[in-house]
Amino acid sequence: MQNPSKSRNRLIFAALAATLLFSFTADRNAAQASPESPVIALSNSYYGNTWRHQMVESFEEAAGQAKKDGKIQDFIVVNGDGTTNQQMSQMADLILRKVDVIAINAASETALNGTIQKACQAGIKVLAFDSIVSAPCAYTLGFDFAKYQGDMAREIAKRLNGKGNIIVVRGVKGSAPDNEMYNGQIEALKQFPEIKTVATVYGQATTSVAQSAVANVLPSLPHVDAVLGQGGGDDFGIAQAFEQYGGAYADAMPIISGGGSSNFIQWWSERRKKNGYSTISMNTTPGIGGAAFWLSYEIAKGAKPPQKMTMPVAVVDEKNLDEYLKMPSGTIVSPSFSQEWVQRMLLQSPAKQ
Structure with a gap:
């Protein structure tokens, strides 16, 4: 019969080795990311309402399609609890993983500026959207x-x-x-x-x-x-x-x-x-998540959009009310925003594919 202490030590060593191997693989893969095959991350500060759920889903849908089509190497989504401290920690991890672009829906307009500046200095592009930031190096995609x-x-x-x-x-x-x-x-x-x-x-x-x-x-x-x-x-x-x-x-x-x-x-x-x-x-419109992904992708590929960009809002009144009656329960009115829409409406000139 094996010594229980030695058995536990072997298990701990095996788990540690697996963790180190995963970290090394993740870092190596991140280091291999490039504008030709970028890694794009979403840092979402808050996940506690329907709007944020739909926003994340629209980002993941666009990113998943882009990965399937071979346009990106991978994408990462991290959701926070609404606090700046947690989002700072998550942003620091994304910087260490050397992603190409971080799309951030921020917990604060100013508190994350220092962390964002570090990302920019590390060569990572930052797109703040919806809840934007004032860091001068970040592109912003907001609503009025x-x-x-x-x-x-x-x-x-x-x-x-x-x-x-x-x-x-x-x-x-x-x-x-x-x-x-x-x-x-x-x-x-x-x-x-x-x-x-x-x-x-x-x-x-x-x-x-x-x-x-x-x-x-x-x-x-x-x-x-x-x-x-x-x-x-x-x-x-x-x-x-x-x-x-x-x-x-x-x-x-x-x-x-x-x-x-x-x-x-x-x-x-x-x-x-x-x-x-x-x-x-x-x-x-929570579909801004998809627009943020495609804009991040275009930036990774070398596009130079305006520093500040604005999204349209959805309007429902008595004239078009009936058009939205078949929406699934618990959802928010929102169109989806394609790569072509981003090129046509947000970029100064269509980006090369």
Whole structure:
């Protein structure tokens, strides 16, 4: 019978050897990456809502097709918990693995700048998208959050004839998009001094969190005429909170700004048929994940895009509402963005293949 201590030592040694072999293989493969056969990484700071899930899926779908077609050597996806510390650690690992391009959806506009600068100094290209950064060496692909949320806030204020009580439901706390969207809403509302914000809560761009946040404040509020959200599924959560509260809202729901979620669109359609309910929906498109992959690929291949680029938002109103009724439950309105779209719409000139 073998000595148990010696047996354990052999197992530990074998596991250590396997780990070292894997690390050596990964480092060797990363070192062999090149613009001819690049390795492209996604560093996603937060994975806790539908929008981020769809964004990652769109990146993986585009990257998987590119790998199948032999355009890239490999791709890497790392998801974080929303903290800058974890994303810094993950970014440091990607730098050590010597990937060619890092597409980053950042936890902070500024806190990751030092790590991003290190990546750039190591010869790694960095594309910050959606929640972007201010590091000067990074390309950025964002949305005009302040403008589109300001446009939606003004439209709803006009529907209220410039008077009424509203709730503002903010998004992912501490993120650049949340700050920009909120500032856009507040700036727009300055044009309507008789509209009063009676509560501001965080919904984390998530159906369940938004529903709970609104439900918790409703009993203490005067009658609410409208709610401004940020999307990602919070729109349906907000609607559910008012449905459950009932009372005066049973027949006269507030105007809820849509964020492009399929569940909200279906709820909106049913309400519209019942009593003519009307609103508007605008949302950032999670398909940006696919656009970010193809833009990263083009950059790896030598493309020189503008330093700052902007993505379109999706708009749903009564005119095109029916077009989205067959969307799967729990999804967000979003087109997909192909390599050809990226070349045509984001690059100054088509990149060579």
